[in-house]
Amino acid sequence: MTTGTTTMTKETILKVEHLSMKFGGLMAINDFSFEAKRGEITALIGPNGAGKTTVFNCITGFYKPTMGMITLSRSNGKELLLERLRDFEINKVAGVSRTFQNIRLFSGLTVLENLLVAQHNVLMKASGYTILGLLGLPTYKNAAKAAIEKAEYWLNKADLTDRADDPAGDLSYGAQRRLEIARAMCTSPELLCLDEPAAGLNPKESLTLNALLRDIRDEGTSLLLIEHDMSVVMEISDHVVVLEYGQKISDGTPDHVKNDPRVIAAYLGVEDDEVEEIEEKLDKGIIEEGAV
Amino acid sequence: MVRPLKDRIRGKYMEYFIQQLINGLTLGSIYGLVAIGYTMVYGIIGMINFAHGDIFMLGGFAALIIFLILTSFFAGIPVALLLLLMLLVGMLMTGLWNWTIERVAYRPLRGSFRLAPLITAIGMSIALSNFIQVTQGPRNKPIPPLVTDTYHFGDITISLKQILIVVITSILLFAFWYIVNKTPLGRAQRATEQDRKMAALLGVDVDKTISITFIMGAALAAVAGAMYLMYYGVASFNDGFIPGVKAFTAAVLGGIGSLPGAVLGGLLIGLIESLWSAYFSIAYKDVATFAILAIVLIFKPTGILGRPEVEKV
Numbered sequence: 001m002t003t004g005t006t007t008m009t010k011e012t013i014l015k016v017e018h019l020s021m022k023f024g025g026l027m028a029i030n031d032f033s034f035e036a037k038r039g040e041i042t043a044l045i046g047p048n049g050a051g052k053t054t055v056f057n058c059i060t061g062f063y064k065p066t067m068g069m070i071t072l073s074r075s076n077g078k079e080l081l082l083e084r085l086r087d088f089e090i091n092k093v094a095g096v097s098r099t100f101q102n103i104r105l106f107s108g109l110t111v112l113e114n115l116l117v118a119q120h121n122v123l124m125k126a127s128g129y130t131i132l133g134l135l136g137l138p139t140y141k142n143a144a145k146a147a148i149e150k151a152e153y154w155l156n157k158a159d160l161t162d163r164a165d166d167p168a169g170d171l172s173y174g175a176q177r178r179l180e181i182a183r184a185m186c187t188s189p190e191l192l193c194l195d196e197p198a199a200g201l202n203p204k205e206s207l208t209l210n211a212l213l214r215d216i217r218d219e220g221t222s223l224l225l226i227e228h229d230m231s232v233v234m235e236i237s238d239h240v241v242v243l244e245y246g247q248k249i250s251d252g253t254p255d256h257v258k259n260d261p262r263v264i265a266a267y268l269g270v271e272d273d274e275v276e277e278i279e280e281k282l283d284k285g286i287i288e289e290g291a292v
Numbered sequence: 293m294v295r296p297l298k299d300r301i302r303g304k305y306m307e308y309f310i311q312q313l314i315n316g317l318t319l320g321s322i323y324g325l326v327a328i329g330y331t332m333v334y335g336i337i338g339m340i341n342f343a344h345g346d347i348f349m350l351g352g353f354a355a356l357i358i359f360l361i362l363t364s365f366f367a368g369i370p371v372a373l374l375l376l377l378m379l380l381v382g383m384l385m386t387g388l389w390n391w392t393i394e395r396v397a398y399r400p401l402r403g404s405f406r407l408a409p410l411i412t413a414i415g416m417s418i419a420l421s422n423f424i425q426v427t428q429g430p431r432n433k434p435i436p437p438l439v440t441d442t443y444h445f446g447d448i449t450i451s452l453k454q455i456l457i458v459v460i461t462s463i464l465l466f467a468f469w470y471i472v473n474k475t476p477l478g479r480a481q482r483a484t485e486q487d488r489k490m491a492a493l494l495g496v497d498v499d500k501t502i503s504i505t506f507i508m509g510a511a512l513a514a515v516a517g518a519m520y521l522m523y524y525g526v527a528s529f530n531d532g533f534i535p536g537v538k539a540f541t542a543a544v545l546g547g548i549g550s551l552p553g554a555v556l557g558g559l560l561i562g563l564i565e566s567l568w569s570a571y572f573s574i575a576y577k578d579v580a581t582f583a584i585l586a587i588v589l590i591f592k593p594t595g596i597l598g599r600p601e602v603e604k605v
Contacts, residue, residue, distance in 0.1 A: 091495035123476035
């Protein structure tokens with residue numbers, strides 16, 4: 001898989017069109033459209049309360065959107081409408097996996113078991129829905145071995161190999177975050193959605209995370225992430241979409257977004273007339289591009 | 293009832309005690325099997341399935357009906373094969389019953405307020421026992437003794453059916469333990485128990501996993517029902533109530549949500565019941581059992597092996 005940064009030649013993996021989500025009288029997402037390309041890291045940013053997590057929840061089947069269409073194109077050419085799938089099919093059929101802002105590991109299961117649950121469907125099929133597995137048929141044994149190998153591969157990537165048999169709840173915060181990503185990867189997703197993966201990490205852990213995410217992209221999984229930590233966003237994403245009050249205000253490369261006056265206004269909270277002022281200054285070259 | 297008097301006079305305290313232990317263990321095995329159904333369903337969807345006692349009763353009737361069919365159509369059928377078929381077909385039928393109940397009465401209420409499934413379960417329990425009362429009649433249904441062999445060790449008597457009950461229970465518990473701890477299905481069940489939504493996001497079909505849990509619980513209850521029928525020799529439409537609530541007490545005593553707890557609780561309740569009837573008063577044996585429920589709930593609500601729900605923040 002190549003990792004070029006040219007957006008134009010790549011096919012779309014996720015297409016969100018006219019997405020709207022209403023909670024009672026509150027319009028959390030209003031006519032929001034964007035695309036994520038295959039093999040890229042797409043970041044979804046925006047101030048607190050902009051509706052980023054709501055978008056994620058619509059994509060991963062937590063909410064049924066009020067309006068709009070979410071299309072996922074699989075590598076085999078199949079197109080799926082995510083809002084029509086049942087909750088477990090989002091992963092099983094569409095190959096979309098996600099992590100949460102507040103970690104949701106199975107804390108009573110061991111680290112290894114967490115990774116094996118993620119391979120449930122493969123193992124269930126191989127074990128003939130448990131019945132053949134109980135008889136100890138070789139197909140199941142091989143599948144179980146392959147599942148453990150895969151788990152070991154991701155344990156290694158997440159640097160958790162020596163903790164494999166500990167309960168997941170005993171890990172440190174940073175390790176739990178890495179485990180959550182490893183677990184999501186064990187479902188062999190085509191699109192991995194990460195909700196603030198760097199939240200609460202120290203700068204060193206943040207760097208390790210960047211490397212891990214790039215690694216995942218380079219192995220062929222497309223990423224969609226919500227992030228507050230701009231160093232992470234600007235460092236690793238190929239494409240950034242900015243959301244404010246449920247609407248898209250900017251969309252493009254990290255450099256483009258960084259210098260978009262509307263994004264600056266949204267983040268720094270300037271008055272509307274000041275936005276124009278900044279735009280003017282940008283045009284005249286009074287402020288340097290990228291000085292944000 | 294002054295049953296033990298004769299033995300007291302003869303001074304055979306020890307033999308009498310051991311005899312009661314054996315009786316208690318047998319009864320406890322049956323309670324333990326039923327308690328697992330309560331504890332598993334509670335673990336996976338946080339609901340007390342009060343109809344589970346009646347599933348146990350249905351299991352008894354299923355065994356009875358299979359017995360009647362087999363003995364009237366195949367007169368010379370060997371007892372071992374008869375018992376095996378009673379258990380297997382009974383497990384299948386009762387599993388199907390519980391699957392249907394979950395599908396029509398509990399699943400539509402999932403995600404509703406907490407009391408709704410509880411009330412439905414109580415309704416289901418009443419519906420089931422009345423259904424059996426209407427279709428099978430209100431009188432006790434007798435079954436001829438199938439296994440009559442007894443073994444004597446001094447003054448202690450062990451019947452073959454007691455041995456059968458304990459052995460079958462042990463085999464089932466091992467199979468069950470293996471499924472829950474070592475297979476992908478069990479892993480999915482434990483994951484669903486901890487975080488249903490997250491399990492679904494990892495591709496686990498949560499509805500199916502919950503259905504299978506109900507079927508597994510019912511299969512164990514069916515075996516318990518068949519053995520209860522074999523042990524006491526009668527089946528009655530309201531068998532689901534008192535033994536059902538006792539099994540529930542066992543689940544609470546062991547720590548609801550904990551599988552080893554359910555077995556331990558079942559054995560303890562069986563022992564308490566049989567020892568209480570032997571040394572105190574048989575009329576008050578249910579009082580003793582349910583007093584335990586109250587005491588456990590007051591002093592150790594998490595039960596013996598239950599974990600307190602503490603979340604790391």
